[in-house]
Ligand code: GUN
């Protein structure tokens with residue numbers, strides 16, 4: 001048994017502040033201690049209370065001056081879009097055809113995929129993201145490469161090969177049969193191995209035949225803890241196209257539902273243009289939304305309504321959606337989320353922002369039992385935030401009167417420089433400088 005302990009200010013969410021109110025939603029210790037045993041949280045609390053309980057040989061790391069928080073969860077990101085992030089001028093469908101599909105075609109080369117996978121996971125670590133739901137490309141080998149790299153690092157990663165058998169260039173097209181066989185082979189090879197989870201990943205309805213979606217639904221039915229990951233209601237032209245393809249469907253969400261893809265293990269990115277009955281249906285199915293503000297602004301897709309999702313009780317997490325999103329940083333994503341909420345006429349407070357980034361995201365991925373906060377028994381993925389990463393942040397944070405204000409300022413001004421250390425299962429995986 002190895003016991004390690006980490007001293008510093010400590011903050012985590014224990015429940016959704018929208019449900020229980022700000023006070024009951026979190027634990028904050030000015031001088032806290034996180035005790036980790038064999039990679040799992042044993043206890044989190046005040047240093048004065050917990051230090052006397054430590055075994056004599058416990059190794060204590062002093063992060064006094066920093067803020068210990070759970071690792072961030074990114075509920076929607078594309079690993080093969082590294083090299084075309086920040087591509088100019090297009091909205092979704094032209095952006096896909098002009099920049100994205102040609103870039104993803106390069107992942108037929110396993111060496112390229114392996115190199116990108118390592119860079120991608122390094123970048124997650126540098127930004128404090130310890131869990132992510134990740135799109136691969138259409139190529140089976142590219143998802144193999146990501147899983148292999150994540151497994152080596154013992155990261156909690158969910159991913160899938162993209163299913164796309166129509167309306168896309170030949171170089172990134174599979175068939176209903178090959179997509180089905182490749183998904184099943186990847187599940188057998190990786191799902192449940194260490195901390196890895198498979199996500200059946202239809203690109204989006206316009207890129208998948210009925211046969212392909214039917215098979216995706218069957219896989220979900222056969223494997224009861226595999227996730228489903230796709231895009232939904234992101235862009236006006238996309239929605240019009242889906243309507244053309246499925247004139248009989250009762251909206252875009254209904255297309256997925258018809259094929260058995262609306263489940264409590266389903267994560268839908270964007271959901272900007274859902275109507276009331278669609279939110280209601282999402283809530284009844286206990287499906288989740290990935291709120292991707294930097295991407296939604298970058299592609300001019302629109303403004304997601306967090307308030308509507310809250311009203312209907314739909315699970316929500318934050319997604320960077322790199323490469324349509326413009327940052328790997330979940331702190332920067334909180335900043336943009338705040339502004340989007342402002343434009344939608346409501347406020348995203350700091351506790352809710354950190355909830356979405358941690359426990360809310362974990363719940364959206366059905367991983368709330370494993371990660372998201374410092375409940376005893378959970379996997380010890382955590383960060384130490386630097387409270388003086390830039391001259392401006394050092395100066396502004398000194399004026400903060402309470403933890404809520406500190407968290408808000410971190411969310412508005414923080415980025416990768418704010419991440420001092422990233423720990424995976426109680427082991428340091430990244431340290432700034
Ligand atoms: N819809 C289908 N594919 C994609 C993608 O790669 N990015 C985004 N933002 N939307 C999509």
Ligand code: ZN
Nearest residue numbers: 076231269321
């Ligand atoms: Zn996406």
